[in-house]
Amino acid sequence: MAGIYIHIPFCRKKCTYCDFHFSTTFASYRTALLSQLRQEFHTRIHEITAPIESIYLGGGTPSLLSPEELGSLLEGPKKYIGNQTVEITLEVNPEDLTETNLSAWQALGINRLSIGVQTMNDELLAWMNRNHRATDTRKGLDLLQPYAFSVSIDLIFGVPKQTEEVVEELLALIDTYPIEHVSAYALTQEPQTLLHHRVKTGKEPQLNDEQQVTHYHLVEQALSTRGFEHYEVSNYAKPGKRAVHNGNYWNGKAYLGLGPGAHSFDGKSRRRWNVSNNAQYLKQQDWYEEETLSADNQWNELWLTGLRTQHGVPMERIGDLGGFRAEEQGMLEALIKQNKIHEQHNRYCLTQDHWLAADGISIQLFRAG
Ligand code: SF4
Structure with missing residues (x-):
């Protein structure tokens, strides 16, 4: 979808x-x-x-x-x-x-x-x-x-x-x-x-x-x-x-963004963004600039968006991106011990008390890229 x-x-x-x-x-x-x-x-x-x-x-x-x-x-x-x-x-x-x-x-x-x-x-x-x-x-x-x-x-x-x-x-x-x-x-x-x-x-x-x-x-x-x-x-x-x-957006599905400053995503790894300037947008022939997200960037986005939602981060997606490296596994275990993250239905989710700190917690699981 x-x-x-x-x-x-x-x-x-x-x-x-x-x-x-x-x-x-x-x-x-x-x-x-x-x-x-x-x-x-x-x-x-x-x-x-x-x-x-x-x-x-x-x-x-x-x-x-x-x-x-x-x-x-x-x-x-x-x-x-x-x-x-x-x-x-x-x-x-x-x-x-x-x-x-x-x-x-x-x-x-x-x-x-x-x-x-x-x-x-x-x-x-x-x-x-x-x-x-x-x-x-x-x-x-x-x-x-x-x-x-x-x-x-x-x-x-x-x-x-x-x-x-x-x-x-x-x-x-x-x-x-x-x-x-x-x-x-x-x-x-x-x-x-x-x-x-x-x-x-x-x-x-x-x-x-x-x-x-x-x-x-x-x-x-x-x-x-x-x-x-x-x-x-x-x-x-x-x-x-x-x-x-x-x-x-939060579930990593595809979207087409139209208009100045709008972003698009192909649902896999390609991001596109339009110029954030009305005058330049009016002259635009090539509609966007684009980047292909590396596997490490996809990993970071998975945690950044997933931990912000009740559904959390699916373990299956973690597997698709090559699974945890040793230091990430250690960090995850520490976060679980601190009761910040819990496992639920094959997903990693934030505990309710820590939602406000979602971005700071996901950063701890980031890869340098
Ligand atoms: S300037 Fe005000 S009305 Fe316009 S987009 Fe920003 S918050 Fe909304």
């Missing part, structure tokens, strides 16, 4: 913490870029040979596109998948949840919305430089009620000045609306962001690790008591509602 990702590199404003690829001044080349995206789809779709089971419109802010523009981007992929029902996700900013958009999105076959709620605190939303306020989220979620979309929300915790209200707000939303999936991320300070600049120049305090760990456990506890499964470090789902598209 495989997925298609379409990156829309436009946003209305620049959020304080964001390092994704996007532009806020795009009016002059919006139409040309969408046409280039369609062209890229037609040129590259042959790269995917497995059946498509998900389409993901991400960004950026894809919900700022008109329904006609979204329809034109989906036309090619929908012809390609024919009558099959596949997961079609649209990333949405709360201010775009209008009656007109919702009915148009449904008519286009979009069946899953991933809504960038982030927080229900207006002061924090202003601090993040988000374009919406809590009332937009409430209004939008109210309008959503009669529609059959599968609804996921994104939350950010560990924000300076954020109190444990992060959990109160979450509970209030979950108890009121039919939310089936939650992605909850700790705020990170990425280079080249306004947040990074402010911290470096002493205008903001350093992010507080202790606060982030406390919030993480509060969110986890709140969601598990409401029947959500914690299936990836940052992701929780009601039974049967896990994200198919993101699941493919």
Whole structure:
């Protein structure tokens, strides 16, 4: 199985913490870029040979596109998948949840919305430089009620000045609306962001690790008591509602990424990535650069992605990559003794208490490459 990702590199404003690829001044080349995206789809779709089971419109802010523009981007992929029902996700900013958009999105076959709620605190939303306020989220979620979309929300915790209200707000939303999936991320300070600049120049305090760990456990506890499964470090789902598209990334399946900055993977060893610059993407003839992952790099990715999920790392894949070397076997045994990793159904998984340290633990099993 495989997925298609379409990156829309436009946003209305620049959020304080964001390092994704996007532009806020795009009016002059919006139409040309969408046409280039369609062209890229037609040129590259042959790269995917497995059946498509998900389409993901991400960004950026894809919900700022008109329904006609979204329809034109989906036309090619929908012809390609024919009558099959596949997961079609649209990333949405709360201010775009209008009656007109919702009915148009449904008519286009979009069946899953991933809504960038982030927080229900207006002061924090202003601090993040988000374009919406809590009332937009409430209004939008109210309008959503009669529609059959599968609804996921994104939350950010560990924000300076954020109190444990992060959990109160979450509970209030979950108890009121039919939310089936939650992605909850700790705020990170990425280079080249306004947040990074402010911290470096002493205008903001350093992010507080202790606060982030406390919030993480509060969110986890709140969601598990409401029947959500914690299936990836940052992701929780009601039974049967896990994200198919993101699941493919974590399980090493193939995906075709279209648009500036998008990445693709052939499901085996070849990675491709597009230029992260809108002007250059518009001129692009050779769509991507690529690398073939060495066996050691595949090994590292296996641990990095596998340990982040409930399913862990399958022993069979370890065998395919030549099995453990002596020093890796020793490290694994030490991690099992420290109760950080356990064996379950022929897989190595992180114990629940150590999910937040997933990346640091996988690095201990890395090969130098
Ligand atoms: S809306 Fe999303 S992609 Fe755009 S700047 Fe904000 S966080 Fe980044």
